[in-house]
Amino acid sequence: MATVHPHLDTQSRAEEFLALDERYSAHNYHPLPVVIAEAEGAWMTDVDGRRYLDFLAGYSALNFGHRHPDLIAAATEQLGRLTLTSRAFHHDQLGPFCRELAELTGTDRVLPMNSGAEAVESAIKIARKWAYQVKGVPENQAEIIVAGSNFHGRTTTIVSFSTDPEARAEFGPYTPGFTVTSYGDASSVEAAISERTAAVLVEPIQGEAGVIVPPADYLPRLRRACDEHGALLICDEIQSGLARTGELLASAHDGVRADLYTLGKALGGGILPVSAVVGRDDVIGVLQPGQHGSTFGGNPLAAAVGRAVIRLLSTGEFQQRSRELGAHLHERLAGLSGVAEVRGRGLWAGVEIAPGGPTGRQASEALMAGGVLCKETQATTLRIAPPLTITRDDLDTGIDAIAEVLAK
Numbered sequence: 001m002a003t004v005h006p007h008l009d010t011q012s013r014a015e016e017f018l019a020l021d022e023r024y025s026a027h028n029y030h031p032l033p034v035v036i037a038e039a040e041g042a043w044m045t046d047v048d049g050r051r052y053l054d055f056l057a058g059y060s061a062l063n064f065g066h067r068h069p070d071l072i073a074a075a076t077e078q079l080g081r082l083t084l085t086s087r088a089f090h091h092d093q094l095g096p097f098c099r100e101l102a103e104l105t106g107t108d109r110v111l112p113m114n115s116g117a118e119a120v121e122s123a124i125k126i127a128r129k130w131a132y133q134v135k136g137v138p139e140n141q142a143e144i145i146v147a148g149s150n151f152h153g154r155t156t157t158i159v160s161f162s163t164d165p166e167a168r169a170e171f172g173p174y175t176p177g178f179t180v181t182s183y184g185d186a187s188s189v190e191a192a193i194s195e196r197t198a199a200v201l202v203e204p205i206q207g208e209a210g211v212i213v214p215p216a217d218y219l220p221r222l223r224r225a226c227d228e229h230g231a232l233l234i235c236d237e238i239q240s241g242l243a244r245t246g247e248l249l250a251s252a253h254d255g256v257r258a259d260l261y262t263l264g265k266a267l268g269g270g271i272l273p274v275s276a277v278v279g280r281d282d283v284i285g286v287l288q289p290g291q292h293g294s295t296f297g298g299n300p301l302a303a304a305v306g307r308a309v310i311r312l313l314s315t316g317e318f319q320q321r322s323r324e325l326g327a328h329l330h331e332r333l334a335g336l337s338g339v340a341e342v343r344g345r346g347l348w349a350g351v352e353i354a355p356g357g358p359t360g361r362q363a364s365e366a367l368m369a370g371g372v373l374c375k376e377t378q379a380t381t382l383r384i385a386p387p388l389t390i391t392r393d394d395l396d397t398g399i400d401a402i403a404e405v406l407a408k
């Protein structure tokens with residue numbers, strides 16, 4: 001096949017690093033055998049000098065591409081002043097970060113954390129405390145309704161309500177208090193919701209499950225059911241949010257406002273882990289000193305990078321790029337032979353490979369050989385999520401490579 005780059009005919013240095021990873025790193029991932037050393041924008045370079053187009057963008061953690069100059073400048077400036085205080089003291093980045101993130105998302109209050117899973121755990125804790133203190137659910141009886149094929153992270157509580165046997169098996173005993181419903185089927189939530197329901201927790205688009213977009217009435221009906229039963233709607237926008245789908249928040253496509261949102265990934269600008277729970281004052285306000293925390297959550301460096309991310313998002317430029325380039329991406333992918341279905345919104349697509357074609361893993365490896373990096377999610381689905389900064393020409397280069405791999 002035509003390659004994006006002529007592969008260098010030199011002794012590979014990659015083997016050495018692959019062997020070290022294999023020997024010393026826990027085997028909890030199955031990465032493609034490529035060893036990246038540098039990156040800029042939508043392009044990465046491996047240890048042998050080969051260039052690859054990034055069609056994954058760190059699972060949306062790199063929405064602004066690698067080393068966006070505004071983000072690197074903000075991080076560098078903050079590195080020269082103050083990096084960490086712990087939350088034992090105030091610092092001059094936290095308040096501005098929280099105000100700016102609240103204003104951007106149209107919410108009242110912000111709980112800064114680090115990883116996505118921590119943000120989800122925090123939202124669960126807030127919802128439970130709110131249920132006991134405000135809703136009046138009897139102690140230890142609060143329920144949280146979730147959706148099948150969810151992905152919210154890897155902690156023991158979160159995998160307790162995963163329906164993926166690989167993610168869940170042999171990590172018990174499991175945390176109780178979760179009811180699993182069918183994703184996209186609002187009636188399954190309407191049937192499960194009760195006076196004991198603290199919250200409904202849902203991804204507006206399921207990323208890991210294969211970029212699954214629910215029916216248009218799903219989120220609005222969940223919103224209505226929550227309102228009717230005095231429960232909170234929590235939208236996990238860790239992968240779908242921050243311009244990935246063409247809106248700041250993917251739930252906005254369906255005209256729905258949540259009571260709490262979890263944000264992560266791109267909030268750290270591809271530089272460091274930054275996550276947050278954002279939402280209603282009277283809900284996040286249930287947390288009092290000593291009841292929740294994190295040594296690193298909201299640290300000065302994270303807050304400074306987060307503020308630079310917020311500045312990028314506040315122009316709307318990236319949302320617009322995602323809409324325009326996303327329309328082009330979806331139109332082209334849908335016309336490819338070897339493709340059974342294309343799902344998603346904006347610059348985010350789940351490409352279902354037609355029966356008889358390669359597996360998702362085989363397709364990812366063939367794309368890698370041709371200089372395009374993406375990754376399968378589920379056995380026959382390719383997840384496409386280029387940086388929102390990608391040029392139309394580069395986007396076409398990647399789509400051409402996918403066309404060649406799937407046409408074989």
Ligand SMILES: Cc1ncc(COP(=O)(O)O)c(C=O)c1O
Nearest residue numbers: 115116117151152153236238239
């Ligand atoms: C929707 C969603 N929630 C939570 C997480 C967990 O985030 P992290 O890996 O930062 O813990 C992810 C990660 O892929 C995600 O896609």
